[in-house]
Amino acid sequence: MIELLWHNGTTTSGTTWKMVERKIRTSQPRPFGSLKEFRLEMSARAKAWSGTIVSSSGSPEEFIKSLAAAGLFLLVNGDEK
Numbered sequence: 001m002i003e004l005l006w007h008n009g010t011t012t013s014g015t016t017w018k019m020v021e022r023k024i025r026t027s028q029p030r031p032f033g034s035l036k037e038f039r040l041e042m043s044a045r046a047k048a049w050s051g052t053i054v055s056s057s058g059s060p061e062e063f064i065k066s067l068a069a070a071g072l073f074l075l076v077n078g079d080e081k
Helices: 017-026 035-050 060-069
Strands: 002-006 011-014 073-078
Touching: 002 017, 002 060, 011 017, 011 073, 017 035, 017 060, 035 060, 060 073
Parallel strands: none
Antiparallel strands: 002 011, 002 073
């Protein structure tokens, strides 16, 4: 199970990286028309949060791990099962 811990204490979890990415996308305050738009927004948040540049391309696993490395959330468990 993949599990993320956000700074406000909430968690996001799922059995695949794609599922977790979808859950993050659909839990945002505003809807995103495309995956690309969502990733660009999250990359901008990472830049604003920590100054870290996160590529909006790559697999869901690579993207989520990059966001975690930028400090947007803590990757509690990264085992896909």
